[in-house]
Amino acid sequence: xxxxxxxxxxxxxxxxxxxxxxxxxxxxxxxxxxxxxxxxxxxxxxxxxxxxxxxxxxxxxxxxxxxxxxxxxxxxxxxxxxxxxxxxxxxxxxxxxxxxxxxxxxxxxxxxxxxxxxxxxxxxxxxxxxxxxxxxxxxxxxxxxxxxxxxxxxxxxxxxxxxxxxxxxxxxxxxxxxxxxxxxxxxxxxxxxxxxxxxxxxxxxxxxxxxxxxxxxxxxxxxxxxxxxxxxxxxxxxxxxxxxxxxxxxxxxxxxxxxxxxxxxxxxxxxxxxxxxxxxxxxxxxxxxxxxxxxxxxxxxxxxxxxxxxxxxxxxxxxxxxxxxxxxxxxxxxxxxxxxxxxxxxxxxxxxxxxxxxxxxxxxxxxxxxxxxxxxxxxxxxxxxxxxxxxxxxxxxxxxxxxxxxxxxxxxxxxxxxxxxxxxxxxxxxxxxxxxxxxxxxxxxxxxxxxxxxxxxxxxxxxxxxxxxxxxxxxxxxxxxxxxxxxxxxxxxxxxxxxxxxxxxxxxxxxxxxxxxxxxxxxxxxxxxxxxxxxxxxxxx
Amino acid sequence: xxxxxxxxxxxxxxxxxxxxxxxxxxxxxxxxxxxxxxxxxxxxxxxxxxxxxxxxxxxxxxxxxxxxxxxxxxxxxxxxxxxxxxxxxxxxxxxxxxxxxxxxxxxxxxxxxxxxxxxxxxxxxxxxxxxxxxxxxxxxxxxxxxxxxxxxxxxxxxxxxxxxxxxxxxxxxxxxxxxxxxxxxxxxxxxxxxxxxxxxxxxxxxxxxxxxxxxxxxxxxxxxxxxxxxxxxxxxxxxxxxxxxxxxxxxxxxxxxxxxxxxxxxxxx
Numbered sequence: 001x002x003x004x005x006x007x008x009x010x011x012x013x014x015x016x017x018x019x020x021x022x023x024x025x026x027x028x029x030x031x032x033x034x035x036x037x038x039x040x041x042x043x044x045x046x047x048x049x050x051x052x053x054x055x056x057x058x059x060x061x062x063x064x065x066x067x068x069x070x071x072x073x074x075x076x077x078x079x080x081x082x083x084x085x086x087x088x089x090x091x092x093x094x095x096x097x098x099x100x101x102x103x104x105x106x107x108x109x110x111x112x113x114x115x116x117x118x119x120x121x122x123x124x125x126x127x128x129x130x131x132x133x134x135x136x137x138x139x140x141x142x143x144x145x146x147x148x149x150x151x152x153x154x155x156x157x158x159x160x161x162x163x164x165x166x167x168x169x170x171x172x173x174x175x176x177x178x179x180x181x182x183x184x185x186x187x188x189x190x191x192x193x194x195x196x197x198x199x200x201x202x203x204x205x206x207x208x209x210x211x212x213x214x215x216x217x218x219x220x221x222x223x224x225x226x227x228x229x230x231x232x233x234x235x236x237x238x239x240x241x242x243x244x245x246x247x248x249x250x251x252x253x254x255x256x257x258x259x260x261x262x263x264x265x266x267x268x269x270x271x272x273x274x275x276x277x278x279x280x281x282x283x284x285x286x287x288x289x290x291x292x293x294x295x296x297x298x299x300x301x302x303x304x305x306x307x308x309x310x311x312x313x314x315x316x317x318x319x320x321x322x323x324x325x326x327x328x329x330x331x332x333x334x335x336x337x338x339x340x341x342x343x344x345x346x347x348x349x350x351x352x353x354x355x356x357x358x359x360x361x362x363x364x365x366x367x368x369x370x371x372x373x374x375x376x377x378x379x380x381x382x383x384x385x386x387x388x389x390x391x392x393x394x395x396x397x398x399x400x401x402x403x404x405x406x407x408x409x410x411x412x413x414x415x416x417x418x419x420x421x422x423x424x425x426x427x428x429x430x431x432x433x434x435x436x437x438x439x440x441x442x443x444x445x446x447x448x449x450x451x452x453x454x455x456x457x458x459x460x461x462x463x464x465x466x467x468x469x470x471x472x473x474x475x476x477x478x479x480x481x482x483x484x485x486x487x488x489x490x491x492x493x494x495x496x497x498x499x500x501x502x503x504x505x506x507x508x509x510x511x512x513x514x515x516x517x518x519x520x521x522x523x524x525x526x527x528x529x530x531x532x533x534x535x536x537x538x539x540x541x
Numbered sequence: 542x543x544x545x546x547x548x549x550x551x552x553x554x555x556x557x558x559x560x561x562x563x564x565x566x567x568x569x570x571x572x573x574x575x576x577x578x579x580x581x582x583x584x585x586x587x588x589x590x591x592x593x594x595x596x597x598x599x600x601x602x603x604x605x606x607x608x609x610x611x612x613x614x615x616x617x618x619x620x621x622x623x624x625x626x627x628x629x630x631x632x633x634x635x636x637x638x639x640x641x642x643x644x645x646x647x648x649x650x651x652x653x654x655x656x657x658x659x660x661x662x663x664x665x666x667x668x669x670x671x672x673x674x675x676x677x678x679x680x681x682x683x684x685x686x687x688x689x690x691x692x693x694x695x696x697x698x699x700x701x702x703x704x705x706x707x708x709x710x711x712x713x714x715x716x717x718x719x720x721x722x723x724x725x726x727x728x729x730x731x732x733x734x735x736x737x738x739x740x741x742x743x744x745x746x747x748x749x750x751x752x753x754x755x756x757x758x759x760x761x762x763x764x765x766x767x768x769x770x771x772x773x774x775x776x777x778x779x780x781x782x783x784x785x786x787x788x789x790x791x792x793x794x795x796x797x798x799x800x801x802x803x804x805x806x807x808x809x810x
Contacts, residue, residue, distance in 0.1 A: 435586075437590025467751060487752040491752050
C-alpha cells in the first residue's frame with residue numbers, strides 16, 4: 001500500500017484499517033461465485049446483481065408482512081461530494097462504493113466505518129462533455145476491485161487494502177472520453193466502455209486482462225471508412241459519430257456473449273450532417289466475449305435526433321413466448337418502447353410503448369420505428385414525448401423470476417426540442433455543440449411511476465405513481481415479494497411486487513440518483529442505497 | 542369551509558428563478574434572443590441549453606433568464622468558469638475567456654428583452670396599490686402581509702405582460718417555484734382541496750408535496766401537514782386563487798398604472 005501517494009488520507013485510513021474489527025473473510029470472488037450468485041444472496045457481487053442484470057435477490061427475510069418494521073442501521077457520509085450515483089458491491093463483510101467523481105471506498109458492512117479509500121489523482125482540466133463527473137460503482141473479481149475513472153483509466157485495486165495493482169489508460173480524456181459506469185468482470189476479463197459522445201468521438205468497448213490490465217480487444221461502435229455500416233453515415237460524419245457505451249452491460253456465460261447498449265449519434269439534435277441510420281448508435285450490441293467480434297446488433301432508433309441513448313441496462317431472462325421456450329433480452333428504452341429480443345439471434349419479438357410517446361406511429365415487423373410527422377427538432381421548438389431524459393435513463397430496472405414482471409421507474413415527461421447549428425470540431429472537443437437544445441415540461445407537467453410490465457409482452461400489470469419531483473432511482477426486487485425504489489423527494493419505499501401497493505416508506509430528505517441493493521450480514525437482510533451525499537442501510541430490528 | 546378573503550393580490554407573481562412561460566412564449570423568446578449575440582447563442586445552445594433550455598427558462602437546470610439581476614455579469618462568468626459543485630453545474634473554463642464572455646453577454650441579453658417601457662404612470666400605480674390594500678398580502682421593501690409573494694423586485698423578474706396577466710386573470714397561469722432545491726420547479730400557489738378519511742376538509746395553497754405527503758397553507762397562513770394515506774380525496778383547483786381579478790374593478794388606464802408601478806420595483810438585492 002503506497003501510503004505516501006495518499007498523504008494524510010492514506011495515514012488516517014491505514015489507522016482505521018488497523019483499528020477496525022472487520023470480519024476476516026477473504027475478499028476473493030471467483031468467476032464461479034458470480035456465475036452462481038443466486039446461491040450466495042448475502043453478497044451483491046456485480047453492478048446488476050448478477051450477469052443478467054436482473055437486480056433480483058433471493059433474500060426473503062424482509063417480506064410483505066414485516067417490511068413496515070424496517071429501521072435504519074447506519075449512514076455513511078461521503079467524503080467526496082457531488083452527483084452520487086454509486087451502487088454498492090458487497091462481499092465478505094465489506095461494501096465497496098464509489099464517491100464522485102472516481103473515488104473508491106471500502107466500508108465495514110456492519111458499521112459503515114471506512115476500511116480504505118482510493119482517491120485517484122485527476123487532471124485539473126478534466127473534460128466531462130455531456131455528462132456529470134460521477135461514478136456508478138466498481139466490479140470485483142478474485143481479490144481485486146476494479147474502477148473505471150472519469151479521466152478514462154481502468155484501475156485495479158487490492159480488495160483488502162486499496163493498493164493499486166495496475167492502472168491502464170483506456171482512452172484520451174483530452175478527446176472527450178470519460179467514464180462513469182461500473183466495469184463488468186467476467187472470466188479473467190474486465191469490460192468497460194466510455195462516455196463522452198457529445199465530444200465528437202467514436203464509441204468503444206474494451207476487454208482487459210484482469211491480472212495485467214493488458215487490453216485484449218476493442219470494438220468500435222461506429223464503423224470506420226471501408227467497414228460495413230459506414231455507408232449509414234453521410235460524408236465524414238462517422239468520424240465524430242458518438243454511440244458511446246456509457247452505462248452497464250450484461251453477460252450470458254452459456255453463449256459467452258456480452259450485451260451492451262450504445263448512445264446517441266453526434267450531434268444530438270441536428271442530424272443534417274449525418275444522414276443515414278448512423279449505425280451502431282442507439283443499438284444493443286451482442287459481442288463475443290473472447291474476440292470482441294459483433295454477433296448481431298439491433299438498432300432501436302435509427303438516425304436518432306432527441307438524445308435518446310439506448311444505454312439502458314439490458315436484462316437477460318428465459319421464458320416461454322408464444323408457446324416456445326426462448327432465451328430473451330429485454331430493454332426498456334429511453335425512447336419509451338419496451339423491447340424483447342431473442343438474445344441468441346437478435347430477432348425482434350416484442351416492442352410496445354411503456355410510457356407516452358409521440359415520435360413513432362408504431363414499430364414494423366422487424367422492430368423499426370414508423371415515424372410520426374413533425375417530430376424533428378426545429379428552430380421554434382417541437383414538442384415531443386418523451387423528454388430528453390427519456391422514459392427511462394441510466395438507472396436500472398429489475399426482473400423478478402418469481403413474478404415474471406419487469407419493474408421500471410418510468411418518467412412521463414415531454415420536451416420542446418430545438419435545432420441549432422452543430423459545431424463539430426473533433427480536434428477541440430469543448431467546442432462540439434449538441435446542435436440545438438431542449439426545454440423539458442417538468443414540474444407538475446411530469447411524473448414518475450414504478451411500472452410492472454409482463455416481461456414477455458410489455459403489458460402493464462400495475463403502476464405506482466409518484467409526485468414531488470423527478471427521480472433517477474433504479475429498482476430492486478426480492479424473493480420477499482417486494483420492490484424497492486425511491487421518489488424524487490427522498491422517500492425510499494417498498495411496494496408489494498404483485499400489486500404495487502405501498503408497504504413502507506422512509507424520508508431520507510434528498511433526491512436519489514442511485515440503484516438500491518440488498519445483502520445480508522450477521523443473518524440480517526439489509527437494504528442499502530445512496531441518496532444525496534450519503535449511503536443509507538436499513539434492516540429489520 | 543374556509544372564508545376566502547379578498548386581495549390576495551398577484552398570487553401568481555413569484556420571485557427568484559422561475560416563471561411559468563408558456564411553451565409558445567419560450568419559443569418566441571428563443572427567436573428574439575438570436576439577435577443579441579450569434580456567437581454567444583451558438584455556444585449557449587451547444588453547452589448550456591441541454592440543462593437550462595434553449596431560451597434559458599430552465600429544464601433539468603434552473604431558469605436563468607434573470608441571472609443578470611441576481612448574479613450580475615461577473616457572477617455568471619464565475620459560475621460558467623468554475624461550475625457549482627454539488628449542483629450539477631459543470632465547469633466550462635476550457636472554453637476560454639472570450640467564449641465565456643460571449644455566453645455571459647447572451648445570458649445577460651435575456652433580461653433586456655423584457656425591459657420595454659410600459660405605458661402607465663408608476664406614481665398613480667403606487668396609489669392604486671395602496672388604495673386596493675395590496676400590501677395586505679404582499680411585501681414591498683419589508684412592509685406588508687406574507688400570504689402572497691414578495692414584490693420588492695418583481696419588476697426585475699417579470700415582464701410587464703406577465704404582471705398584467707397576474708392582475709387580470711390570477712390563477713390562470715401559475716409561476717414555477719424552484720426555491721425548494723430538492724425538487725424540480727413546480728407550480729407555486731396551486732390551490733388544492735383535501736378531504737380526510739374522517740371527513741375534514743382543508744383548502745389551501747400547496748407549499749410542497751411528495752408521493753406520501755402534502756403540505757397546504759390555508760387562508761390564515763397555517764400549515765397543514767397531511768399524509769396522503771389519510772386522505773380520501775386530494776384535488777387540484779385549477780384556475781382558483783385567493784386573489785380576485787381586477788379586470789372589471791380597475792380601468793384599463795389604472796391597470797397600466799399598476800403594471801408600471803410593479804415594473805418599477807427593482808428593489809435592493
